[in-house]
Amino acid sequence: MAEPNRSALDEARRLLENCSLFRGLEIDERKAIINRARIRNVAAGERIFSIGAPGDYMAAVLTGEIRITVPSPNGRELLLAILKAGELFGEIALLDGKERTADATANTPGVLAILDRHEVLSFLERNPASWSRIVKILCDRIRHTDVQLAEVALLRLPARLAQVILRMARNDPNSAADKYFHVQLTQQDLADMVGATRESVNKCLNAWQRQGLIHIDGGQIVVTDRSRLESLIRLI
Numbered sequence: 001m002a003e004p005n006r007s008a009l010d011e012a013r014r015l016l017e018n019c020s021l022f023r024g025l026e027i028d029e030r031k032a033i034i035n036r037a038r039i040r041n042v043a044a045g046e047r048i049f050s051i052g053a054p055g056d057y058m059a060a061v062l063t064g065e066i067r068i069t070v071p072s073p074n075g076r077e078l079l080l081a082i083l084k085a086g087e088l089f090g091e092i093a094l095l096d097g098k099e100r101t102a103d104a105t106a107n108t109p110g111v112l113a114i115l116d117r118h119e120v121l122s123f124l125e126r127n128p129a130s131w132s133r134i135v136k137i138l139c140d141r142i143r144h145t146d147v148q149l150a151e152v153a154l155l156r157l158p159a160r161l162a163q164v165i166l167r168m169a170r171n172d173p174n175s176a177a178d179k180y181f182h183v184q185l186t187q188q189d190l191a192d193m194v195g196a197t198r199e200s201v202n203k204c205l206n207a208w209q210r211q212g213l214i215h216i217d218g219g220q221i222v223v224t225d226r227s228r229l230e231s232l233i234r235l236i
Helices: 006-018 027-034 091-096 117-126 128-154 157-171 187-194 198-211 226-235
Strands: 038-042 047-049 057-063 066-071 077-083 103-106 110-116 181-183 214-217 220-223
Touching: 027 117, 057 091, 057 117, 077 128, 077 187, 091 117, 091 128, 110 117, 117 128, 128 157, 157 181, 157 187, 157 198, 157 220, 157 226, 187 198, 198 214
Parallel strands: none
Antiparallel strands: 038 110, 047 103, 057 110, 066 077, 066 103, 181 220, 214 220
16 A cells, blocks of 8 residues: 655644644644544545444545435435545544444545544543543534434425525535525435435425525525525424
């Protein structure tokens, strides 16, 4: 396997320095754990890990996109997240030493920075103050997953789809307060996020476009009436 180039290692260190697990540490403390990261190149469609696999490492996305998925209550694949540069994954199983709770697959070619379990745990033993940040991250992940599973089980498709689109806006600082915003996901990705077929999502989106709630521009969805989209959730 080829040695990673210097620019990839430098980018790995920069992203890991800024990740939530290591914020607030002294510079020397951050460098001690970050310098132990290794680089992994992944191809589009490559499985990073599967449900049930041992949690022996966590990763930060340097380039590309990673899909995090689980089976939904109706048997379809449920897309929990598409992670991009600077985001972490795999930390839950790494910390408790149990099996992976989701599948992780490369959505595009990319580069990951890998931190092995024994390195992270050794770091945490020396820096117990970091546990408060880790607990917050884990709680956020669990809460997010619980909400998505509940939506799939209890809400009808229009409400589930509106909820996903509006959640993306709330999580995007550039569009959180805007009446108009863009959704950069394919209809298949949206279908996987709401536990439905692409055809049913397409039918719902086309109905919304006729009603003036959204505008479909190629592969992009532009929300043109945010308040009416929010009303779909309140009515269900």
